[in-house]
Amino acid sequence: MHSFGFRANALLTFAATILAVICALASFSDTLNSPSPTAQVQVLSINWFQNQPNGNDEETIFSWSLIQSNAVSSYLMDSRVSMTLNISADLQSLFTWNTKQVFVFLAAEYETPSNSLNQISLWDGIVPSKEIAKFQIHTSNKYRFVDQGSNLRGKEFNLTLHWHVMPKTGKMFADKLVMSGYRLPQEYR
Numbered sequence: 013m014h015s016f017g018f019r020a021n022a023l024l025t026f027a028a029t030i031l032a033v034i035c036a037l038a039s040f041s042d043t044l045n046s047p048s049p050t051a052q053v054q055v056l057s058i059n060w061f062q063n064q065p066n067g068n069d070e071e072t073i074f075s076w077s078l079i080q081s082n083a084v085s086s087y088l089m090d091s092r093v094s095m096t097l098n099i100s101a102d103l104q105s106l107f108t109w110n111t112k113q114v115f116v117f118l119a120a121e122y123e124t125p126s127n128s129l130n131q132i133s134l135w136d137g138i139v140p141s142k143e144i145a146k147f148q149i150h151t152s153n154k155y156r157f158v159d160q161g162s163n164l165r166g167k168e169f170n171l172t173l174h175w176h177v178m179p180k181t182g183k184m185f186a187d188k189l190v191m192s193g194y195r196l197p198q199e200y201r
Contacts, residue, residue, distance in 0.1 A: 038110050039182025045108050051101035051173045051189050053118065059094040059152065063162055063200045091164035093157040093196065099135065099173075100148040106177050107142035114139040115176040120157060121190075122169035132157050134171075166198040 014022075099118060106114050117136035124130060134153040139145050171194060176186040 035181045039179070042108055042110055042179060042182060042185075045105075047105040047187075049101065049103045049105055049175070049189065051099070051103075051191070053100075053171045053173070053191055054098040055171075055194055056096040056098055056150075058197060058201075059096060060092075061094075061164075061197055061199075061201050062092050063089050064092055065089060089162045091159045091162050091200075093164060094152060095134075095157070096150070096152050097135065098148070098150050101146070101173060103139055103145040103175065104142050106175065107145060110179045110182065111142075112178045112180045113141075114145065115178065117174050119172050119174060120169050120194075121172050122164075122167050124159070124161065124163040126161070130159065131172075132159075164196050165200070167196050168192075169194050169196065 097118070101116070103114055103116065115136070115138055118134045120132045120134055122130050133155050134157060135149075135151060136154065137149075139147075170190050170192045172188050172190045174186065174188045176184060178184050
């Protein structure tokens with residue numbers, strides 16, 4: 013007969029092999045799901061659209077009289093935007109029996125002369141279950157919409173809803189839905 017250690021080793025090796033096979037099958041089953049999420053974002057209002065000194069969160073050395081007299085070049089200024097959004101999405105098709113949660117965020121994307129792609133996260137959330145994966149949120153942007161260099165006046169931008177599906181086991185995957193046709197005002201207010 014075999015010793016206790018040999019039997020325990022055989023049992024644990026068999027259990028680990030079965031667990032690995034089950035995890036691989038669970039991960040593979042997610043590839044059979046073809047999700048079709050939908051989303052719509054409305055910009056209800058631009059609450060404020062301002063041009064402020066670069067680094068306004070900290071102490072600045074420029075006085076407003078210098079800024080108003082255009083003595084400070086525009087690259088030392090930041091465009092800042094606050095807007096009210098209506099976000100509605102149906103992410104239920106992203107959920108399978110292997111989905112733990114879905115991280116979702118809304119980003120503003122635009123081009124400037126110095127950068128081909130600027131992404132600014134405006135809102136984010138975690139959807140823990142399929143039951144609440146269909147939602148409508150009326151909110152202001154959670155994070156600052158700031159551009160260094162005063163490049164936002166009259167700028168066209170896209171609102172992109174990104175999601176990252178976090179499975180219980182297997183590979184995490186991400187995708188996005190781009191919504192275009194948004195434009196900021198020509199003048200600061």
